[in-house]
Amino acid sequence: MPAADPIVTPRRAGRWPRRRLALWAGLLAGCVLLAFVVYRYAEDAAIGRLRLTGTQRLDTDTSSLEHLLSKYDFLPGTFELNKDVIAMLQRPGDEALRTEVNVYLERVNRLARSTTIYIVNLNGVTQASSNWREPDSFVGDNVAFRPYVRDAMRGAPGGFYGVGTTRGEPGYYFARGVYRDGRMLGVATVKVNIESVEGGWADAGGKVLLADAHGVVFLSSVPAWKYRTLAPLAPGVRQELEQSRQYFSHDLTPLGLREVRVLDSSARIVAVPGVRGAMLSQSRALVTRNWQMVYLSDLAPARASARAAASLTLLSEALVIMLVLYARQRHRLGRQRLRAREDLQRAYDNLESLVAERTASLQQMTRELREENIVRHQTEEQLRKTQGELVQAGKMAVLGQLSAGITHELNQPLTALRTMADNARVLIERGRIDDARANLATIAQLVERMGQLTGQLRQFARKADATLSAVVVADVVAAALFLVERRIAQERVGFRMSTHARDLYALCDSNRLQQVLVNLFSNALDAMEMAGSTERQLVVDAERNGARVLITVTDSGPGIPENIRAHLFEPFFTTKPQGKGLGLGLAISEQIVREFGGHLRAEPAPGGGARFIVDLPRAE
Incomplete structure (x- = not known):
C-alpha cells in the first residue's frame, strides 16, 4: 500500500513563518549593529585626522605668534642705552631735550614698524612718545594703572595685551625699566599691533581664537567672537579688568560654549551658539604669555564621512542579501536578464543611429562655421583696407585744403630766385664777386626752404x-x-x-x-x-x-x-x-x-x- 501523505496541522504550518520572521529580524538587527560600529569607528578615525590637522595648525599659529612677539622683546631694553632718554628722565623740565627724544622715538617706531613707543617716569606720566605730533598724543597721560607699567616698575619685564584708552586701538605692550647706575629712572614701553595674524587665521580656514588667563578672547578669526569670554567671569576678575581698563569699553559677555564630550585634556567636542553642528575644540597653552590658543574644527565633514561609511556598510549588507536572494532565484533572473539583454541591444542600435545622425549634423554645422569664418576674415581684411584708404583720402583732402597756402609759399621763393639769379649774373659780369656770392647764398637758403616744405608735404602724404x-x-x-x-x-x-x-x-x-x-x-x-x-x-x-x-x-x-x-x-x-x-x-x-x-x-x-x-x- 502506498504511504499516506503527512498530515499538516495548523500548529506546524505556522512554525516556519515565525522562524523566517525571527531570522529576518535577527539579520536586520545584526546589520544595524554592524553599521553603528562602522559609524563610530569611521567617526573616531575622522576625528583623529582632524585632531592631527588641528595640532599642526596650533603648532604653526603659536610659533608664528611667538615669532612675531619675540622680535620686539628686546626693543624696550635698548632705550636705556640712549643718553638723551636718560637725560630727559633726569631733567623732565628740558623741553628741547624732550623734543629730541620724541623725534628719536618717532624714527625708531617707524623703523621697527611698531604702533607706539613711549617713555614713562616713575610717577606713571608719559614724558615722550612717538606720536607726539598727533592731537591725541600720549605725552602727559598717566598710565600708572596699567599692569605692564606696574610690573616694569617692580623690576619685572612687563607684557600685556589691552585696548588703548586714548585711541581705542588694541595691541600688545612690552615694558622694561630704564636704569642708570643700577637706579630705575622710568619705564620704556613699546606697543605692537598683532591684529594682522587674524587675517592669516581666517585665510587658512577653521576657527581660531586666542584667550588670556581670564578666558577673554582678544584675537579671533571670527570677528563676532572678539572680546567675549570662554566662561562667565567671576566678580573679582571683572573688577580687576575694569580697574586696569585692559579691554576698555567692551562688555566681555560669555561666548556660550557648551561642552558635549571630553576626548582628553586638550581636546573636546563643543557646541557653539550661532554655529550649526558640533565642533572639535583643541587648545594649546602659551606658557610664557599665560595665554590659551583654541582651534575649532567643524565636525560636519567627519560625521558626514562616518554616515557615508555606515551607509556604505548597509548597502554592502543589502548587496550580500540580494546576492543570496539572487542565488535562490537565479533561474527566474536568467530569463529576465535575457529579456533585458535584448532590450539593451535594441536601445544600443537606436543609440548608434542617433549618434550617427547627430555626428553628421555637427559636421555640417562645422563646415558652415568654417565657411562663415573665412568670409568674416575676408570682410575684416577688406574693412581694414578700406579704412586705410579712407585715412589716406582724408589726408589728401587736408592737403587739398592747404594747397592755396602752399602754392603761395612756393611762388614767393621762385620769384625771388629768378630775380636774384639775374642779379647774380649781372654782378658777375661787372666783377662784383662778393655781392654775387651773397646773392648765391641767399638763393641756397631759399632752395633749402622750398626743399623743407616739399619734403614735409611728401612725408605727410605718404601712407603710414x-x-x-x-x-x-x-x-x-x-x-x-x-x-x-x-x-x-x-x-x-x-x-x-x-x-x-x-x-x-x-x-x-x-x-x-x-x-x-x-x-x-x-x-x-x-x-x-x-x-x-x-x-x-x-x-x-x-x-x-x-x-x-x-x-x-x-x-x-x-x-x-x-x-x-x-x-x-x-x-x-x-x-x-x-x-x-x-x-x-x-x-x-x-x-x-x-x-x-x-x-x-x-x-x-x-x-x-x-x-x-x-x-x-x-x-x-
Missing part, C-alpha cells in the same frame, strides 16, 4: 604703416604746425605751445598723429574764421598724466553746442558750408587715435571756444 613706436610729441606738433604755419600768419592767429619737453614720448605712429593734429589745427582755424572772431588764439598743450600723454588743442572760436558735440565723430557730419569739407576729418582722426590705444574727445574751453584732447599711451 601700422607699427607703433615711441614718438617725441614736440616734434610731431612742430611738423603739423609747419603745414598750417602760412595760414596762421595770414589770418593773424596767435599761436602758443605751452610745453617743449623733449622727453615726452607717446606710443603711436608719427605720420598718422601728425595727420590728426593738422586736422584739429585746420578745424580750429576754420571755426575762428567762420565766426569772425576779433581775437584769434590757438593753444597747444602736451603733458603727462600718469601712464598717458594728453595733447590739448584749444581755440578761441564760438565753441561747439551740446547737440552738435554728440555727432562730431560721425562720418560725413559737418557744420561747414557746402564745399568746405566732407565731414570725414574728425571721424578719421578719432579712428586713428583709437588704433593707437587712446581716445579723442571734445569739450568746451573754460574761456570760450572749443578744446580737443588727444589721449595716448605714454612710451619710455
